[in-house]
Amino acid sequence: EPEVTQTPSHQVTQMGQEVILRCVPISNHLYFYWYRQILGQKVEFLVSFYNNEISEKSEIFDDQFSVERPDGSNFTLKIRSTKLEDSAMYFCATKGLAGVGGELFFGEGSRLTVL
Amino acid sequence: AQSVTQLDSQVPVFEEAPVELRCNYSSSVSVYLFWYVQYPNQGLQLLLKYLSGSTLVKGINGFEAEFNKSQTSFHLRKPSVHISDTAEYFCAVRDSSGSARQLTFGSGTQLTVLP
Numbered sequence: 001e002p003e004v005t006q007t008p009s010h011q012v013t014q015m016g017q018e019v020i021l022r023c024v025p026i027s028n029h030l031y032f033y034w035y036r037q038i039l040g041q042k043v044e045f046l047v048s049f050y051n052n053e054i055s056e057k058s059e060i061f062d063d064q065f066s067v068e069r070p071d072g073s074n075f076t077l078k079i080r081s082t083k084l085e086d087s088a089m090y091f092c093a094t095k096g097l098a099g100v101g102g103e104l105f106f107g108e109g110s111r112l113t114v115l
Numbered sequence: 116a117q118s119v120t121q122l123d124s125q126v127p128v129f130e131e132a133p134v135e136l137r138c139n140y141s142s143s144v145s146v147y148l149f150w151y152v153q154y155p156n157q158g159l160q161l162l163l164k165y166l167s168g169s170t171l172v173k174g175i176n177g178f179e180a181e182f183n184k185s186q187t188s189f190h191l192r193k194p195s196v197h198i199s200d201t202a203e204y205f206c207a208v209r210d211s212s213g214s215a216r217q218l219t220f221g222s223g224t225q226l227t228v229l230p
Binding site: 004006033035041042043044045048056058091093103104106107108109 | 151156157158159160161164205207217218219220221222223
């Protein structure tokens with residue numbers, strides 16, 4: 001069964017450091033998303049990405065965050081200078097079909113711990 | 116904007132007993148509704164979705180949910196649970212009109228099935 005793969009599964013970093021989270025989408029998927037879940041809180045939308053550009057982003061997705069698909073396969077989330085409050089589980093999701101019927105497939109998540 | 120309320124953060128239930136996980140939503144526009152399950156150390160997996168048509172939706176693993184527009188609810192039910200159903204369950208909504216395509220999640224309900 002096709003699946004979304006995320007790396008690393010867990011990363012510990014010092015405050016102020018840059019972090020890159022990687023996602024390998026299902027091969028024919030064209031719509032990409034990042035969500036995050038702070039421990040004990042809701043899963044929150046960060047950003048959606050289609051056709052090599054951001055489609056939508058939430059207020060959480062400030063200038064410290066960026067996304068790209070550098071090599072046509074990996075979809076990355078970069079946090080430029082991490083803060084303590086960036087500690088969370090980050091989920092990548094991808095979708096193949098346009099429109100509302102397409103299902104979002106989620107990866108297993110990358111747990112980020114900022115010290 | 117939409118919001119989702121899952122009234123119960125934790126639901127313990129004995130094996131083979133029925134269970135209902137409650138979900139209420141608010142939205143000024145029509146929405147699509149989803150239930151996701153998260154098993155320990157895994158990503159989010161779609162259980163079922165309501166887009167249109169019959170208000171009773173059947174999903175995987177014997178779960179079903181009923182969309183009630185007047186009560187703005189989308190409660191998840193299973194007539195007989197198994198130990199393997201122990202997981203976190205998330206209700207989510209997505210705007211069916213306009214440009215918003217991201218999911219808005221509830222805070223989750225931890226279902227624990229006891230032997």
